[in-house]
Amino acid sequence: MHKFANPAKFNRLADKMLPWMIILGLVAFVAGVYYALFDSPADYQQGNSVRMMYVHVPAAWASMSVYGFMAVASFVTLVWRHPLALIAAKAAAPIGATFTALALLTGSLWGKPMWGTYWEWDGRMTSVLVLLFLYIGYMALWQAFEDDEKAGRAASILALVGVVNLPIIKFSVEWWNTLHQPASVMRIGGPTIAGDMLIPLFVLGIAYQLYFAVLLLWRMKFEINKRKIDVMRQMAMAGKDEA
């Protein structure tokens, strides 16, 4: 695992992967949106409003999977002190926060015509809001410390503690009597959604994951470059002091 800790190796690998991931992501986005808006059927109860599901659900999936990724990277950071794992977790946080905010916003817009309200303090919505606060708290911790090592450790611990919220989000619709509908795709016994609706949902789900991967690599490269710049500036200052 530590052989990928070399930033130069990481950058070379990222540069090779990025063009393919961008092309695949774009194809998935265009195909998914086309299917979602023009080629999938209207729901027998919700009518065309079901089309909002195709951007809401992939954002919600991504909000949780990115947090899971961040927690695994934080665990690797704390246990093995893998430098790229810390950079990956830090780079993932703003992306996950954006996915979570989008899931809340699009869910709220879908909720108004279906439930008659933009917001309800039910288990699912509240636990996703807590997820957004966890992302914000993680990013705030990085800003709160001057020493990057201390900040990284504190943020990693928060990311690990926050993992407890993921099963709460997933099972909130079963544990409590919520306004939000129960799981209809990832459930024991298989999906209850029609196949014609599953295709655009999965295609856009893949598109969101590919987009996350592209942004993650860009943001990791940004973090690595920032560290390089700091080191080069410190070396230049040290050189000046010696002269």
Place this chain on the structure above:
Amino acid sequence: MADYTFSIALTYGISGFGLLVLGLLSYRAMKKTETEAANLRRMRKGIS
């Protein structure tokens, strides 16, 4: 059946805008630091 065109357009619009802005900011930040790091490296080589 009710027409949900506005709500659907708003949902897709907000999602597209949010993802696009995040993508542009991430790419711009990465490119900016890449150029700065390359300039500093060139300067160091020029000095030594």
